[in-house]
Amino acid sequence: MKVSVYYEEVSNYVEKHYLVRPSIKQVDDKTLSIEYTPHKFIPAISVVVRIEAMRKDVICMSYECSKAISLLISGAITHIERQIPQGIEIDTDSKRINVYPENVTELKNVLAYLSLSGVHFSESGMEITLDMN
Template identity: 30%
Template sequence: MKLNFSFAEVGEYVKEHYGKSVVLSRVGDKELCVTYQQKIVIKTFNVSVNIAIEDVRPDGVTIKYDGGLGVDTLISGALMVFKSAFSELSAMVIPEDGHRIRVELSEVKQAQKALEMLALKDVWVTGEGVSIEASLK
């Protein structure tokens, strides 16, 4: 089974749920670039982060991010805020060494039912968005 999410659809979801406008683009089969605007004092900057899909497991994925020293600091801070604000999801996002984040979908209540029936097989980036392949258990 394959699921496809367009970059526009993902961007709309992020804006609706987190209030942040993002632009996504393909870098390679397993890598995408996320760009957002960050206001610092009186100036607004475009900040880009490359996100690479490193590992896909039946119930989660590991990603690696790269955006330079300033972005790495922002991401570390954002993860701490995320874990504080959404304590019920804190077990889902696990920071690891080397700018990696392990996403444990089995820790998301809304995903647990789906994971009883489905196992992730692959995640890749297309010219239009992100595709996910899963199999029935």
């Protein structure tokens, strides 16, 4: 089973709820570029996210950004740490994100019937491949 999440949908959702519109673009099959321009006189904020490895029990990702953006991300993560779902680990020192789907409460019901087998970025969106258990 394939599930598609289109970048346009994500941008629309973020804009509607947070009043900012990110630009999301595929770099390659496993890499995504996310950019936001806060104001025409302020340089764009850019983060590149890459899927490093994936198994059924863990998705390992990394991100690249400037030192200034890294400090902003670190501060934001510290501020919202209690709101990050259990099963998602963000290490701002090494710029790594590990997601343990079976430990994320919001995914437990879905994963009782489906298992994650692939995540790929395309030109228009992200494709998630799931296998039925």
